[in-house]
Amino acid sequence: MDRQPTLIGALVRLRPLVETDRAALYVVASDPLIWEQHPAHDRWRPDVFAAFFDDALAKGGALAVEDAATGALIGSSRFQNHDPADGGSVEIGWTFLARSHWRCGVNRDMKRLMLDYALASVARVLFTVGEGNARSIRALEAIGARWTGEVEDRPMADGITRHLRYFIER
Helix, strand or coil: CCCCCCEECCCEEEEECCHHHHHHHHHHHCCHHHHCCCCCCCCCCHHHHHHHHHHHHHHCCEEEEEECCCCCEEEEEEEEEEECHHHCEEEEEEEEECHHHCCCCHHHHHHHHHHHHHHCCCCEEEEEEECCCHHHHHHHHHCCCEEEEEEEEEEECCEEEEEEEEEEEC
């Protein structure tokens, strides 16, 4: 599975994230309200965002999200942890969008593109979300994701945070 495709939808264009996206993507990520429910609620800080961006480039699978109408960079997402065993799986996550693009169908368009693309190659798509991130949990459930029953404790800046694992199958 190519984890950095170019995907074009009605509202967004997804393309491989590149180093030259760093400054423009930080402008989006620098809004603390984007991160208020996220376990990494300090990702708006320059040093924390830099580590996030460096990780995205190092691991591959990172996608820049552009507004299809204007071409403006409005967020990012990733395909990570691809596992070809047992029909294959991949995780979609590390997603954030500019608040100007919330509640207008952008997240749904982006996830539909990513799911359709992934499920053509793998049997299962996974999502991991912080237990307290009600906004992301609602968004996952709205696209048909189901909780696996799995809970994972992950170390975060403020201590251990519980994460829930969701999935969608082909």
